[in-house]
Amino acid sequence: MSLTNKDKDIVKAFWAKIGGKADEIGADALGRMLMVYPQSKTYFAHWKDLSPGSAPVKKHGKTVMAGVGTAVAKIDDLAGGLLTLSELHAFTLRVDPANFKSLAHCFLVVLAITYPKDFTPEVHMAVDKFLAALARALSEKYR
């Protein structure tokens, strides 16, 4: 299920539309994931506060979205473009890849809430495919 040129165009356009809201969206998605998929909390036991809107969640949402931004910029070569991040996730963070799906879903939910008219089924599909490709690239180095 590789990204078609149409998918890439849709993703790039939607990312441009998101613009400065990226950090807010990232924080919201992360906060939701921690609440809706409690297993994801196991990776953040070192945080004081895991509730939606808390400082660590906001900060980390920003970090994650920076990674998504990189992926959008390198959409034509995700494996290559995300090599460093892949190594980080594989050797240091060792996040079980199932959690990428959980975060992706929460990201889609936030997009639906923020852009109810623009997040059409076609946009949904393109973004879903992109997030899946991103997750794959992120797990490249796992084994």
Add this chain to the structure above:
Amino acid sequence: MVEWTDFERATIQDIFSKINYEVVGPAALSRCLVVYPWTQRYFGNFGNLYNAAAIASNPLVAKHGTTILHGLDRALKNMDNIKETYSELSVLHSEKLHVDPDNFKLLSDCLTIVLAAQMGKDFTADVQGAFQKFLSVVVSALGRQYH
């Protein structure tokens, strides 16, 4: 048996009391058919599913979307016995319809997203958690009689 908090019970009842079945059901099913096109395999006799526009305006899809959403009413009315409540429907989906149960999750995800778009800011993390828990219990019950 599934444990429901008061918040979860109240949230689920509240959501369904306000939902427009004829809008949300069709939107969820058509979104599923577009986002996960392989799910179209179950709807060979629905006519034109050629593209997103065709799916969105297909009356059979709309009708079936509404039917599916009303199927959740049983869970709503029997929250403490969802497993037994869906026993027959599970057999139906397995033995007559031959639906891969993984598809239930795909439809659930689309329904969640459609509801999120409808409810906007009211679809908080807590509400999302309650709704997804409800759907996952139904999905589990629907898959139970497969063998």
